[in-house]
Amino acid sequence: MPSDQPLFASDRRGSSIHSEERAAEEDTALLGGQRNVDSSPQSRTKFWRELGLFTWAVIATAAVIVLAVYTQHQGSRQNDNKAATKGKRNLIFMVSDGMGPASLSMTRGFRQFEGKLPHDDVLVLDKHFIGSSRTRSSNSLVTDSAAGATAFSCGLKSYNGAISILPDHTPCGTILEAAKKAGYKTGLVVTTSVTDATPACFASHARYRSQEDLIAQQEVGEHPLGRVVDIILGGGRCHFLPNTTSGSCRGDNRDITKLAQDKYGWNYIDNRKDFDGLKLGNAANLPLLGLFARYNFPYEIDRRNMSDVYPSLDEMAQTAINALHLATEESDKGFFLMIEGSRIDHAGHGNDPAAQVNEVLAYDKAFGSVVKFFEQSKTQGVLVATSDHETGGLSVARQLTPSYPEYVWYPEVLHNASSSAEHSHRRLAGHISTGHNNIKDFVTEELVQTGLGIKDATEKEIKSILDNPQFSSIAFAGMISRRAQIGWSTHGHSAVDVNIYGSKGSEALRGNHENTEVGNFLQDYLNLDVGAITEELAKKSHALQLSEVDSLPWSGTLPTEEMVHSFEQMDSLPRGLEMNLP
Numbered sequence: 001m002p003s004d005q006p007l008f009a010s011d012r013r014g015s016s017i018h019s020e021e022r023a024a025e026e027d028t029a030l031l032g033g034q035r036n037v038d039s040s041p042q043s044r045t046k047f048w049r050e051l052g053l054f055t056w057a058v059i060a061t062a063a064v065i066v067l068a069v070y071t072q073h074q075g076s077r078q079n080d081n082k083a084a085t086k087g088k089r090n091l092i093f094m095v096s097d098g099m100g101p102a103s104l105s106m107t108r109g110f111r112q113f114e115g116k117l118p119h120d121d122v123l124v125l126d127k128h129f130i131g132s133s134r135t136r137s138s139n140s141l142v143t144d145s146a147a148g149a150t151a152f153s154c155g156l157k158s159y160n161g162a163i164s165i166l167p168d169h170t171p172c173g174t175i176l177e178a179a180k181k182a183g184y185k186t187g188l189v190v191t192t193s194v195t196d197a198t199p200a201c202f203a204s205h206a207r208y209r210s211q212e213d214l215i216a217q218q219e220v221g222e223h224p225l226g227r228v229v230d231i232i233l234g235g236g237r238c239h240f241l242p243n244t245t246s247g248s249c250r251g252d253n254r255d256i257t258k259l260a261q262d263k264y265g266w267n268y269i270d271n272r273k274d275f276d277g278l279k280l281g282n283a284a285n286l287p288l289l290g291l292f293a294r295y296n297f298p299y300e301i302d303r304r305n306m307s308d309v310y311p312s313l314d315e316m317a318q319t320a321i322n323a324l325h326l327a328t329e330e331s332d333k334g335f336f337l338m339i340e341g342s343r344i345d346h347a348g349h350g351n352d353p354a355a356q357v358n359e360v361l362a363y364d365k366a367f368g369s370v371v372k373f374f375e376q377s378k379t380q381g382v383l384v385a386t387s388d389h390e391t392g393g394l395s396v397a398r399q400l401t402p403s404y405p406e407y408v409w410y411p412e413v414l415h416n417a418s419s420s421a422e423h424s425h426r427r428l429a430g431h432i433s434t435g436h437n438n439i440k441d442f443v444t445e446e447l448v449q450t451g452l453g454i455k456d457a458t459e460k461e462i463k464s465i466l467d468n469p470q471f472s473s474i475a476f477a478g479m480i481s482r483r484a485q486i487g488w489s490t491h492g493h494s495a496v497d498v499n500i501y502g503s504k505g506s507e508a509l510r511g512n513h514e515n516t517e518v519g520n521f522l523q524d525y526l527n528l529d530v531g532a533i534t535e536e537l538a539k540k541s542h543a544l545q546l547s548e549v550d551s552l553p554w555s556g557t558l559p560t561e562e563m564v565h566s567f568e569q570m571d572s573l574p575r576g577l578e579m580n581l582p
Contacts, residue, residue, distance in 0.1 A: 090334035090381035091179075091526055092321070092370050093152070095198055096363050097145060098345025100390025100496050106353060106409075106486065107360040109396070113411040123360075124368040125385070130507070131500040133515045135389045138167050142495045145345065146209040148388025148515060149201035155519030155530065163197065163206040163215065171205040171541065171555055173533025175522050179336040180228040182528055185286070185327050186335065187320045188229055191297040191313050192342035193236025194219060198388065202338050203229045205537070211556040212239045216256045220289065221264035224540035224554065225533070230286045230335075231323055233316040234342075235293030237270060247294050260289055275311050281322030288323065290316075299343055299420040301358040313341060314366040321373050334379055336526065339366060347420070348391025351488040352477040354417035354452075356394075367501070374503055382505035382525055386518055387498035393489030400482065413484035416453025421476035424451045428465075428472050440466060447476070454479055 096103075104125065112121055137147035138157040150158045150165070154172035158165060166172050176186050188199045195212035204218035216239040221227035238249035240256040250256075260266035266289045269275060275292065278284045292310055297303060303310050311319075317339050324335035341363030347356035370383050399405040419427075424447045431442050443465055448457045457479065465475045481488065500509050500518065509521055523530050541554060 086527075088328075088332055088334050088379050089526065090325075090328075090336075090374075090377070090379055091522060092337045092339065092374075092381070092383050093522055094363075094367060094370065094383065094385035094501075095149070095152070095338065095340040096344055096360070096385065096387045097192075097198055097340055097342050098348040098389065098391030098493070099341070099360060099363070099387045100394060100494070100498055102394040102396050103344065103348075103356060103360055103390075104499065106394065106396045106411075107357045107364075109409070110357040110411040110414050111361065114415050123364045124371060125364050125499075125501050128367075128371070128383075128385075128501040128503060129499055130502045131509050131511045131513060132497040133386050133500050133513055133518055134497055135387075135515055136495065142493050143389050143515075144209075144493065145197035145388050146201060149198040151515040152386075152388070152519045152522070153201045154534075155516050155523055157516060161208045161210075163200045163204060163209055163211075164202075165205055165207050165555060169207055169555075169558060171534070171537045173530045173535075173537060174202050175519065175526070175528060175530060176202040176336060176338065177225055177228045178523065178528035178530045178533045179526055180230075181225070181533060182526070183331070183333040184336050184526065185230045185324045185331075185333075186228065187231040187324055187337040188219075188234070189232075189313070189316045189320045189337070190234035190340040190342045192234065192340070192346075193239065193293075193295050194232050194234040194291065195236045195239045196342065198340050198342065199232075199234065199338065203232075205554075206556045207558055208556065212236070213250050213252065213254075214556050216240050216250075217254075217259070220256060220260035220266060222259070224537055227264045227266075227287065230327065231284070231288045231290075231320050233288075233290040233292075233311075233320055235291065235296050237291040238294045240291060249295070257289070257291075272309055272311065275315075275319070278319055278323070280315065281319040281324075282326065284319065284323035284326075286323060286327050296343060296346070299347065299352075299355045299359060299422060300362040301355055301417070301420050302423045312365075313339070313362050314369055317366040318369050321370070325373075325377070334381065339370070341366065345391045346422075348394065349491055350421055350473055350477050351392055351481060351491060352421045352473075353394075353484055353486045354414040354480050355420040355422065355477075357414055371503060380505075381503075383501075383503040384506050384509065384518065384522065385501040386515075388515075389493045390496045390498055391493050392491070393494045393496075395487035395489070398481070398485040398487035400485065409485045410483065413453070413480060417451070417480060418453060419451040421452075421473045421480070424448075424476045425473035427451075428469055432469060448479070452476060452480060454483065 104123065108123055108126070111117065111123070112119065135143045135148060137143040137160050139159040144160040146162050147158050147160045150156065150162055150172070153164055153174035153176065156166060156172055159167055164172055164174050180186050188194060188202060190196065190199045193212065195215040197209045200206065200209065200215045204215045204223065206214050219229060219232060238247055241248040241250060242253040242255045243250045244253050257268050261268055266287045267285050269290045270292065272292065275290060297310050298306060303312065320337055324337060328335050341359060344356060344359040344363060347359050367385060374381050374383055396409055428443065428447060432439065436442065440462065444457065444462055448454050448462070461475070461479055465472045497512065500513065502509055509518065
């Protein structure tokens, strides 16, 4: 008959007796072979209590020893890191605004088709891929460029729209400000306005990104820390000119270009001829402010036909690198430079694949020039590159029919386009404003057939453009995307992880990281105390007013819901004429 007792417990009393006997034998062994004559329950209890205390003491002592060894190791590692950061060094940080992994796949395939290259041909970026970055902001799973760049510049999370301002609306010190304080030369190179979110986050502080007049003032030196940048190259001239001047978009009559020159010692240029006079930085005098477009530069696909007016991203990057290199030749400190391929993002907002592949190629070319600089430089340095977010929800595939899809996409459609959808939109608006007739013929022949390279446009497509010319940019881009079988899920940003690229010395960023970890790496590489800058900003904040007249906080007013909503609406749509006039 089976027993109800558990296995090995049929004689629980006997088992207990045997256990006591074994315990007594173990007592004898522990006491050096001298059997304890007193085997009473009280004696055994006393013994086990003393044994427990002894064991606890042994374990505690071991723990203290392990902790001491670990602490010593950590201290040694920190000292090793500090030792590793000694000596002159340069740091270049590149941002591919709005570029996600799919952008690389599309551009690689386009380049292979265009150049008749083998299937294993890759971009310069591909050869330096090391990891990926998570992009969420403090208040949303989908970040904007301001919060994304704040993560890089301050190494901290903040809300969408914040320009190096924390969720409590206090400023956080940036790597560029800390680098300048430590004796490094600093620079910013972009293809948007220099007051746009990404460059703004490195050299200014504003409670909302749309306060670009304020950002312009801070970037030239009207800032609690004074002038913190040595070279700025990009667009955005309209925010530096008084509203009494043609081409201005300021809300007041202050001339920030004059302020920059007269009060803060800037050398100022605003045209291609003067840029060429810099001789790629070999003849530059710092500090140098170069503003070559009213707001944004044209897309690269359009700029290459206007290269006598606008320098390329690569030319500006080389100019800044050479100027900073020469300026630090006799210094024991190097330089920090941020370079942004800014308009990859705008092509994503506009869902324009032809514009985007050319923007990525322009960025890849500049990336290659930075790699070459570090390979030839005798000063140690590192290149780190990533994106603040992905834009457009790009998919290098598109199902156009309800039947099972073909697994294809057509880069030749992008190759056939000779202008961006935005440029075609601008040309149409100009044609209409001058009162020309035969608008349909102009759209069909000049914009669609010649500009976009589309020979099979339907009557329905042409009619949609003529009926809604204010949205023609979306229509033009859609015509290209459908024929190339390129898909988009949004005109805004997405939450997809973005790639990290780096040169030798950036190994700590291998794998998947929070975007703030990228910012922290930059600080650590130059051994900068960004926290001290944050403290200094807090102490000096009360001393600087918004302008000579106003008595508002120097970092601007708190954003209203209407301000945020208005900007988000604008930011989620393709850039139109007003923002992109050169």
